[in-house]
Every structure is written in C-alpha cells, then in structure tokens.
Amino acid sequence: MRAVIVGAGIAGLAVAKGLRLLGWETEIYEQASELKPLGAGLSLSANALRALRTLGLYEAVVAEAQPIHRLDLLDNKGQVLQSTDFQRFSQQYGHLSMAVLHRGDLHKALLSELTRSIIHTDMECVDARQVGENIALRFANGEIVESGLVLACDGIHSAVRRALFPQSREHFARYACWRAIAPGLPQVIDPTRLTESWGAGKRIGLAAIPGERVYWFACCGADRLGDPELAQADLAGVQAMFSGFHEPIPEVLDRTPADSLIWTDILDLDPMPSFTCGRAVLLGDAAHAVTPDLGQGAGLAMEDAAVLAALFGRLSIDQAIREYDMRRLNRAHKIAADSPPLCQSCAMGEPACRPAPQLAG
Numbered sequence: 001m002r003a004v005i006v007g008a009g010i011a012g013l014a015v016a017k018g019l020r021l022l023g024w025e026t027e028i029y030e031q032a033s034e035l036k037p038l039g040a041g042l043s044l045s046a047n048a049l050r051a052l053r054t055l056g057l058y059e060a061v062v063a064e065a066q067p068i069h070r071l072d073l074l075d076n077k078g079q080v081l082q083s084t085d086f087q088r089f090s091q092q093y094g095h096l097s098m099a100v101l102h103r104g105d106l107h108k109a110l111l112s113e114l115t116r117s118i119i120h121t122d123m124e125c126v127d128a129r130q131v132g133e134n135i136a137l138r139f140a141n142g143e144i145v146e147s148g149l150v151l152a153c154d155g156i157h158s159a160v161r162r163a164l165f166p167q168s169r170e171h172f173a174r175y176a177c178w179r180a181i182a183p184g185l186p187q188v189i190d191p192t193r194l195t196e197s198w199g200a201g202k203r204i205g206l207a208a209i210p211g212e213r214v215y216w217f218a219c220c221g222a223d224r225l226g227d228p229e230l231a232q233a234d235l236a237g238v239q240a241m242f243s244g245f246h247e248p249i250p251e252v253l254d255r256t257p258a259d260s261l262i263w264t265d266i267l268d269l270d271p272m273p274s275f276t277c278g279r280a281v282l283l284g285d286a287a288h289a290v291t292p293d294l295g296q297g298a299g300l301a302m303e304d305a306a307v308l309a310a311l312f313g314r315l316s317i318d319q320a321i322r323e324y325d326m327r328r329l330n331r332a333h334k335i336a337a338d339s340p341p342l343c344q345s346c347a348m349g350e351p352a353c354r355p356a357p358q359l360a361g
Helices: 010-021 046-054 058-062 086-093 103-111 159-164 235-241 249-255 297-314 317-338 340-347
Strands: 002-006 025-029 041-045 070-075 080-085 098-102 125-131 134-139 144-147 150-152 170-183 193-199 202-209 213-221 262-269 280-282
Touching (some): 002 144, 010 025, 010 046, 010 103, 010 297, 041 046, 041 202, 041 297, 046 058, 046 086, 046 297, 070 086, 098 202, 098 213, 150 159, 159 280, 170 249, 213 235
Parallel strands (some): 002 025, 002 150, 070 193
Antiparallel strands (some): 134 144, 170 213, 170 262, 193 202, 202 213
C-alpha cells in the first residue's frame, strides 16, 4: 500500500513511522527547503507517550526529553496554588506520564526512524482536489501529485483542508505568546518540576530540558490579531511585563539570548464536522488545532497517527478512514471544549479560574 503525506512535522513523521510498521510505502512532501530544528519547547503527557509506544517511537523520543515528576501552578509571588504528582501516574501507567523537550529534538527523534529519501523538500502544497477516487495535489512549483490516499499533516493553515473543506475557519484566541530557550540552569530549579505562574491577564511557564537549558513561554491577552505593540515587543519588553514575578523568572529571562525570542498570536480551529473527504484524511493541527493551554497539540497529533495506523492494520482503507473519523472527532472536540476557559481567563485579564494541567507549548 502507498500513502502520500503532506507535511513533515510531528503528525506527518509519526504517521509515516506507523505506516512503515505495516510495510506501507510513504512519500512525504514538505514545504520547507530543508529540515532543521525549529521552535522552542513542548510537553508530552501520558496520552502522547502512550501513542509513541504504539508507534515504536517511545525510546527515541524519551532519550531526548526531561522527565517531569510534578507540575506546580503558582501565583506571581511563587506561592503554590495546586500541584499534580506525575510520578504517581507514571507508576500507574508503566511509562512516563509527562516529559518536556525541545521541539527540534522531538523532530530529530522522529526523523531518526525514517529514510530521508522519502521526504521531498521545497514542495509547498497550494491546492487539492478529488479526481475520481484519487486526490490530486498541486504544488507551488507546478508539480501535480496524484494518490489514492492523502494524509494532510500540513498544520493549522493546511492548504489541503482549505481546498477540500472550504467551510473550515481559523479563530483568534485573543492572546499572544512568546517562547524561548535560556541556556544554563538556575540553582533553584528542580529539573523534574514544571511550573506555571499566573498574574492578572498574563502567565509564564518554566521547564528544564536536556542540555542544561530552560524552556519558557509567556502569554498575555490581546485585543486584536497582529497587535503591533505585542508583535514588536523585544526581550526587554517581556521582562518589563513580567518584572513583578518571582525568582527564578527574572534570572531565566536575563539568560535568554535577545535574538531567540519567538512571538505568535494564538489561533485555534473551529470544530470540524469531519476530518475526512473521500480518501483525504486530516491529522494534527490540520484537523483540530487547539490552543496550547492543555499542552495537547503534539499529543493529539501522535494519537491521530497511532490510531490511523492501527486501523489500517486491521481494516480496509475505506473502513479505517470511516472509523478514524468517528473516533477522532469526539476526542478532538472534547479537548477543544476543555481549552477555552484557560485561554479566556488570560485574554480577559483575570487570574486563572482553574489550573492548567500541563505546560502550554
């Protein structure tokens, strides 16, 4: 069997590995001209790590990650508001229940399980249409690729989704986020402890990652998409915004290279009525982009890959696609429904109404 995958991100590489376990041939088309580490950090919770075990990727990913034993939700003075004991869950599940790593290291681990020759770079998909029982993909360079099975893993701005699901809508969550990696590990940081500190209308999270580094993110409410004051804020601006927060937040920000700051408006995707159109299947953010409040973006993508590969292993292609749609719609819609209360409290300038269960990112 053969599948064409659009996008060499987390979802695309994970599903390629799952199909490889079944003996399938896969071709991945990626818009970037080269594959290189991007982004900052992210967290993987129990569901993501369980999916990685199913895909045969658990060991490769965990080797690059920092195990997390406890999540503490704090106020801006450092007082603990609520704690979650992940060691207890790890013992219950028989594997890690929380880990944090650099997004680039996750990408490297996923790539290590695949043959590079199956990945075609500098191939930006700009359109998709059904041609009989096949899906025809058109790329920016004029090339057209046709396949009996297309797996769209091309992110929240998915060209495949926009072409085949024109009713889909992206949505501004009314807050913005800065992310970065700071070298060095302050003495007061416990590498196995993940913290998220809340103030009025803003929050900041810290997590140690391998290599004596700290991944941090900082969020604040935003009235409009592309707010120039936030978009142009430099590291000094972020430091001023969080100047009243407890240690080691000031030290971590001081250690951060000024040119490493990543700023983004936070978007999600209105719930989709279906993730499939004929033999085109949406995975990851192309299907169900959610705000990072629950830290489930990567986890849902890995779940998609594990579930779809498992279904292809025991059902016909068309049966597997129908079953995938039924299973993943309910799961993704529940996560999306659980995310807004957290991001809305940030956007409205209020303290958290309840703790975030894991690191945004």
